[in-house]
Amino acid sequence: MERKLIAIDLDGTTLNADAKVSAKTKAVLTQAREAGHIVSIVTGRPNRISSNFYDELNLDGPMINFNGSLGHIPHQHWQGEYQYTFNKEIAFDLLAHREELGINMIAAEGKDLFLAVRNHPVEVGFFPTVLQSNEILNQKTLRENPTSLTVAVDRSHQDHLLSYLRHNFSDVIDAAPWGGPNAVVELGAKGVQKATGVEVLAHHYHVERQNIIAFGDEHNDAAMIDYAGWGVAMQNATTPIKQLANDVTTLDNDHDGLASYLQRYLKLAE
Template sequence: MERKLIAIDLDGTTLNAAAQISAKTKAVLTQAREAGHIVSIVTGRPNRISADIYDELNLDGPMINFNGSLGHIPHHHWADEYQYTFNREVAFDLLAHREELGINMLAAEGKNLFLAVRDHPVELGFFPSILQTNQILNQKTLTQNPTSLTVAVDRSHQEHLLSYIQHQFSDEIDAAPWGGPNAVVELGVKGVQKATGVEVLAHHYNIKRQNIIAFGDEHNDTAMIDYAGWGVAMQNATPQIKALASDVTPLDNDHDGLANYLQDYLKLAE
C-alpha cells in the first residue's frame, strides 16, 4: 500500500467525550506509523492545548493548529513553519463594542500569544478559569497581530455579532460559530482553513491528494474532508460532514471509531 498521510482532527474525532486518547487509538496510530504512514494532528485547538496530545502520541512531524492558521513542529525549529495573522485592530474594535454585541469573553491567541478579557463567567474548558494579570487583553497588552480571536456571546446576540463582523471585517476575517452548547464564534484569517494546513503537510511529505485520508466531525473539518482523497466522517459527525465525506466510521468517537476504521482501511494486524 502506498504511504498515506493521515490527518486527524482531535475533539469529537481522535479524542473521546472525556477528551482522552484511548489505549486502542494510541496503539493503532502507532501501528500506522510503524507501517510507514504519516499521522498529523490538524485541529482548531491552539498549540497550548494540543502539544500534550502530540507528545502522548509520540509524534515528531508538523502539527496544524488554529484550523490551518499555524503549522509548526512542537519543541523544534522547522524551516517551513508558518502562521497567518490579522490586524489587531479587529480585537480593539470588538473590545470597544463588547457591551452592545453581548460579548462575555474575548480571547486573542497565536503561537506564543494568549490574552483574554472576561466580563461574565464562561465555562469553556479551553480557557483558564482565572486569568493572570499578564493575560488580560487590552489596548496596551495586545502588541502583536493575533492568529485567532475567540468570542463568547449571549446566545441571543450570536446572529447580531456575526452580521456585525460580516459588515465590518468580511474582507479580512472568516467567522465560524462553534458546534456544541456554547455560543462561541471563532475568527481567523479569511480563506484559511484546515485544508490550508493539510496542503502544506502534503507538500512537506510529497504525498499526492489521493493518498491523504482525513478524519473529522464538525463544520471546521469541511475543507479538509473535501480536500483529502479519502475524507472520513465520524459516526458522531454533523449531517453536513457525513454528506460530504467519502465514508463514515461505523463507530463513534467514544467507541474507538477512528482506530477501528484505520485498522481496517490500512489492513493493520489486530
C-alpha cells in the same frame, strides 16, 4: 499499500468524550506509523492545548493548529513553520463594542500569544478559569496581530455578532460559530482552513492528494475532508460532514471509531 498521510482532528474524532486518547487509538496510530504512514494532528485547538496529545502519540512531524492558521513542529525550530494573522485593530474594535454586541469574553491567541478578557465567567473548556494579570487583553497588552480571536456571546446575540463581523470585516477575516453548547464565534484570517494546513503537510511529505485520508466531525473539518483523497466522517459527525465525506466510521469517537476504521482501511493486524 502506498504511504498515506493521515490527518486527524482532535475533539470528537481522535479524542473520546472525556477528551482523552484511548489506549486502542494510541496503539493503532502507532501501528500505522510503524507501517510507514504519516500521522498529523490538524485541529482547531491552539498549540498550548494540543501539544500534550502530540507528545502522547509520540509524533515528530508538523502539527496544524487554529484550523490551518499555524503549522509548526512542537519543541523545535522548523523551516517550514508558518502562521496567518490578521489586524489587531479588529480585537480593539470588538473590545470597544463589547456591551452592545453582548460579548462575555474575548481571547486573542497565536503560537506564543494568549490574552483574554471576560465580563462574566464563561464555561468554555479551553480557557483558564482564572486569568493571570499578564494575560488580560487590552490596547496595551496586545502588541502583535493575533492568529485567532475567540468570542463568547449571549446566545441571543450570536447572529447580531456574526452580522456585525460580516458587515465590517468580511474582507479580512472568516467568522465561524463553534458547534456544541456554547455561543462562541471564532475569527481567523480570511480563506484559511484546515485544508490550508493539510496542503502544507502534503507538500512537506511529498504525498499526493489521493493518498491523504482525513478524519473529522464538525463544520471546521469540511474543507479538509473535501481536500483529502479519502475524507472520513465520524459516526458522531454532523449531517453535512457525513454527506460531504467519502465514508463514515461505524463507531463513534467514544468507541474507538477512528482506530477501528484505520485498522481495516490500512489492513493493520488486529
